[in-house]
Amino acid sequence: MPMPTREDCWSAHCSGPAVRLVFDRGTILLLEPPNGVDVAAFPGALWDARVRAHRAPAFRAEALRAWLARHGIPFADELRSAPAPPAAWTSPELRPYQDAALCAWELAGRRGVIVLPTGSGKTRIALAAMARTRAPTLCLVPTRALLGQWERAIGDAYAGPIGCFGDGRRELGPITVATFESAYRWMGRLGNRFDLLVVDEVHHFGCNLRDEALEMSIAGARLGLTATPSSDPAAVARLEQLVGPVVYELAIGDLAGRFLSDFDVVTLRLELTPRERATYDRDMTRFAPVYAAFRRRVPPAAGADFARFARRTAAGRQALEAGRRVQRLLALTEAKREVVGVLIRRHAGARVLVFTADNASAYAIAREHLVMPLTCDIAGREREGALGRFRDGELHALVSARVLNEGLDVPEADVAVVVGGSLGRREHVQRVGRLLRPRNGKRALVYELVTARTLEVRWAAHRRAGLGARSATDG
Numbered sequence: 001m002p003m004p005t006r007e008d009c010w011s012a013h014c015s016g017p018a019v020r021l022v023f024d025r026g027t028i029l030l031l032e033p034p035n036g037v038d039v040a041a042f043p044g045a046l047w048d049a050r051v052r053a054h055r056a057p058a059f060r061a062e063a064l065r066a067w068l069a070r071h072g073i074p075f076a077d078e079l080r081s082a083p084a085p086p087a088a089w090t091s092p093e094l095r096p097y098q099d100a101a102l103c104a105w106e107l108a109g110r111r112g113v114i115v116l117p118t119g120s121g122k123t124r125i126a127l128a129a130m131a132r133t134r135a136p137t138l139c140l141v142p143t144r145a146l147l148g149q150w151e152r153a154i155g156d157a158y159a160g161p162i163g164c165f166g167d168g169r170r171e172l173g174p175i176t177v178a179t180f181e182s183a184y185r186w187m188g189r190l191g192n193r194f195d196l197l198v199v200d201e202v203h204h205f206g207c208n209l210r211d212e213a214l215e216m217s218i219a220g221a222r223l224g225l226t227a228t229p230s231s232d233p234a235a236v237a238r239l240e241q242l243v244g245p246v247v248y249e250l251a252i253g254d255l256a257g258r259f260l261s262d263f264d265v266v267t268l269r270l271e272l273t274p275r276e277r278a279t280y281d282r283d284m285t286r287f288a289p290v291y292a293a294f295r296r297r298v299p300p301a302a303g304a305d306f307a308r309f310a311r312r313t314a315a316g317r318q319a320l321e322a323g324r325r326v327q328r329l330l331a332l333t334e335a336k337r338e339v340v341g342v343l344i345r346r347h348a349g350a351r352v353l354v355f356t357a358d359n360a361s362a363y364a365i366a367r368e369h370l371v372m373p374l375t376c377d378i379a380g381r382e383r384e385g386a387l388g389r390f391r392d393g394e395l396h397a398l399v400s401a402r403v404l405n406e407g408l409d410v411p412e413a414d415v416a417v418v419v420g421g422s423l424g425r426r427e428h429v430q431r432v433g434r435l436l437r438p439r440n441g442k443r444a445l446v447y448e449l450v451t452a453r454t455l456e457v458r459w460a461a462h463r464r465a466g467l468g469a470r471s472a473t474d475g
Contacts, residue, residue, distance in 0.1 A: 018074035021064065023192035026216025028061060028079065030054045042067050058191050059242060061218040079218050081192045086174040087160030089131035092124050097255070101248040102128050105223060111244030113202055113224035117252040122225040123150070126198045127157045129223050130175065135195040138219070139177045142201045145380060150177045150200070165190070167380075180210055187216040196221040202243060203228055206235035214242040263444035267460065269452045270335035280329060280454060283322040290319035330456055332361040336419055336449050341369050343417050343447055344397050350414040351390060354399040361419060362401045374400040417447045420456050 017034035030039045031053050039045055042064060045054045056064055061079060068075045094102065101114045102125050110133070116122050130137050139150055144167040151162050154175055163173030165182040172193070178186070197217055202224030205211050214222075224243040230236055256262050272280060294309050310316030344352060356362045359375045366373040372386050372395050389395045391412075450460045 018076045019068065020076045021061075021079050023058065023079045023081065023218065024055075026058050026188040026191050026212070028056045028058055028064060028218070030056065030064075034074070037073050039073075058216050058218045059214060062220040079192050080195075086130070086134060086136060087158065089134065089159075090157045091131040092127050092157055094124065094128055095121065097250060098125050098128070101125055102132075104248040105129065106132075108244060108247045110196075110221035110223075112222075112247035113226065113229065113239065113243055113245065115226055115229050115246055115249035117250065117255060118227045120227075120250070120255055122200075122227075123153050126200075126223060126225060127153065129198070129221075130154075130196065131157065133196050133221060135221060136174050136193060137176070137196040137198060138183070138190065138194040138217070139175070139198040140180055140183050140200065140213070141177060142180050142204055144179055145383065146200065147177055147179060148380075180204065180213060183213040184210050187213045191216040192218050194219050196223070197243075198222075199224045199243060202226050202239065203230050203235075205242065206230055206238040207232065211238065211242060263446060265446045265448060267448045267450055268339060269450050270333065270339060271452055272454070273334050276329060276333055280326060283325050283329075286322040287319045287326060290316055291323070326455065327357070328360075330420060330451055330454060331357040332364055332419060333451055335451070337364070337368060339449055340365055340417060340419060343415075344369055344371065347415045347445075348396060350396065351393075351412065352397040352415045352417065353413045354397060354417045354419065356399060356401050356419045359401045362399045365399045365419070369397075371397045371399045374398055376402070413444075415445045415447070418449065420449050420451065420460070 017032070019033045019037065019039060020029075020031040022029045022031055029048075029051065030042075030045065033039050039054050040047065042054075042056060044060055045056045047053075048055050065075070065077065097116075098121055101116065105112050105114060110129075114122065114125060116125075126139070139154070141147060141150055147164060147166050151164065154162055154177070158175055160175065161173040163171045163176030164178070165171070165176065165186055166179035170186075172190070176190075176194070178190075183190070194217065197214070197219040199205065199214070199222070203226045205214060205224075207230070222243045224239065229246060229249070230239070290310060291306065294306050298305060298309070307320060310320040340354060344354070354362075354365060354371065356365065359377070362373045362375055365371060372390075374383055374386060378386075386395065386398065390398055448460055450456045
C-alpha cells in the first residue's frame with residue numbers, strides 16, 4: 001500500500017465538525033461541511049440538488065485533499081474501499097532504459113505516460129511499478145484479446161489472485177485487469193478500490209466518452225503506456241489532466257540494433273493498371289477540390305471533421321463517396337495482389353506478417369495466397385491457435401487488418417509486408433514493432449507497397465517519419 005499522506009493522517013484524527021469525503025458512483029460527495037466552510041470554491045465542485053450536497057470528480061481526490069488541508073478545513077476521508085493488499089511480488093529485472101522510465105515516473109509523483117516502441121517491454125515496466133508500489137491496482141486494456149495476455153504476465157510476477165472485468169467475467173482482486181469498455185461500465189462501483197491505475201495503449205483516451213472511466217477513479221498513482229502518443233493538443237492536455245504528462249519517451253530508432261532488432265525498410269513503388277488509373281483520376285477529380293476547400297477553412301482538422309463538412313452539400317457527399325472509393329482502390333490494387341504473392345514465396349523460410357488497410361483486403365489475400373487471416377471476426381481460441389502454429393513454424397505467414405496492431409503478443413517474425421492504404425504513423429509504428437523482438441544476428445525487413453502518383457506516396461512518407469528507420473530503399 002502507498003504511504004499515507006500528511007492529509008490522510010490528519011483527516012483520520014481530526015475531531016469536531018469535518019467535511020466528509022464519500023465515494024458515490026464515480027464522484028466524490030462533500031457532505032456535512034462545517035458552518036462557514038464554502039466547499040463550492042474547490043475547482044470542479046458542483047451542487048447536486050438531488051442530494052443537497054456538492055460533488056467533485058473522483059480523479060480530483062488528491063487535489064481535493066490538498067486543497068482542504070491548504071485552507072485549514074478539517075475533513076474525514078471515507079473514500080477508499082480497497083480489496084485486501086496484494087500478495088508477494090517478484091520484481092522483474094529491467095533493462096537500463098526501462099529502469100530510467102520507471103524512475104522518471106516515480107520522480108513525477110507516480111503520474112505520467114511512458115512512450116516506448118512496440119516490443120520494448122512496456123508491460124514489464126508496469127509490473128515493476130506494481131511491485132514497487134504494492135498498491136491495489138487496476139490495469140486497463142483496449143481489447144478482450146489483451147486480458148489474458150496481461151493476466152499471464154501479472155501471474156508470472158505476482159502470487160495472489162488476479163481479478164478480471166471483461167469477456168463475460170466480473171471478478172474483483174487486489175490486482176485486476178479490465179477492458180476499457182468494462183471499466184467504463186463498472187468504474188462507478190470500482191473507482192474507489194484501487195490506488196494505482198495502469199492504462200495500456202493510453203492514446204485511446206483524451207478525446208472521447210470513455211474518458212469517464214478515468215474520471216471515476218480516485219487512484220492517485222497513474223501510469224499510461226503507449227508506443228504512439230497523440231499529437232492532438234486537446235487530447236494531450238486532457239491526458240495530462242487524467243493520467244499525467246509524458247515523463248519518458250524513446251522511439252524505435254533509439255533502441256533498434258541493441259534492445260530491438262535492427263531493420264530495413266524497402267519501399268516498392270507500384271503502378272496502377274490503365275483501368276485503375278482512369279477510376280482513380282475520375283474519383284480524385286470529384287474529391288480533391290472539395291477537400292482542398294475544406295482544408296483552407298479548417299487547416300488542422302481531422303477526417304471526421306471533413307465528413308461532417310462534406311455531408312452538408314450534394315457535391316460534398318459525392319466527394320466523400322469518391323474519397324472512399326479511392327481508399328478501397330488503393331487498399332489492394334492488381335499490382336499489390338501480385339507482389340504480395342511474390343514476397344510470400346520469396347520469404348518462404350521466414351515468418352511473414354502481411355498488414356492490410358481493411359478486412360476485405362485481408363480476406364482477399366488469404367484466399368488468393370492461402371494465408372491464415374487474423375481479423376476481428378476470428379474468435380479468440382482460433383486466433384491463439386493460429387499464433388501458436390505461427391510460433392511453431394507450421395504457419396509461415398499471417399495476414400491482418402488491425403487485430404495485430406496494438407498490444408497483442410505476436411510470436412517472433414522476420415518480415416512485414418505493409419500493403420498500404422490510408423493508415424497513419426501510429427498504426428505503422430505499431431505494425432513495424434511486431435517484427436523487432438531481438439534475436440542474435442536478426443535484422444528485420446519491412447516492405448512497403450506504395451502506389452506511384454497517388455495519395456499513397458504522401459501517406460507513406462508520413463508513416464516512415466515515425467520510425468527513425470536505419471535505411472530505406474526504393475524499388
